[in-house]
Amino acid sequence: NAGVTQTPKFQVLKTGQSMTLQCAQDMNHEYMSWYRQDPGMGLRLIHYSVGAGITDQGEVPNGYNVSRSTTEDFPLRLLSAAPSQTSVYFCASSTDSNTQYFGPGTRLTVL
């Protein structure tokens, strides 16, 4: 079991560029979420999904899109990167009990 995997580990973008952060889990979890963590802060929810084909917005969804075509994958798309999106991004999957299993994170810098 690889658990939750995220790629890439590090990424530098220029303002206005777009990119997709990949997230995959092999635990057959229905629920998946994307969070961002800014320095010295807790995690803030961007988008979440309760199953294939079902997504919803979290606390800070602006500038991000998600889709869930399979149970395993939950990619996060940055449409037009801005310096305010410089952060560490974590993907998580969970069971019904809502105990979340986190990926190692993607550290994104937007210049």
Added chain:
Amino acid sequence: SQQGEEDPQALSIQEGENATMNCSYKTSINNLQWYRQNSGRGLVHLILIRSNEREKHSGRLRVTLDTSKKSSSLLITASRAADTASYFCATDGEDTGRRALTFGSGTRLQVQP
């Protein structure tokens, strides 16, 4: 806004001492969880306490929950240098239909050897 707020923001203790961290939240919950994050790493689940429970133990961890005060505490007994990390509480918020978590801002714990 953060559902859970923790205090203290930072805590420095000597090895062998106990560490207590507190968390407050705003809405009703089904459960409250505590997570640990080592520097530069993802979060790791420590313990979950349900809204109908008042206290739970796991090894050197003791969690209490007071739903009337909307607060929880995490006690780490006999701390070790390896316990140095950030600790976050998280609740299953009504705003996400209890399908995702809302995290507090965390307590940074430093255990001096």
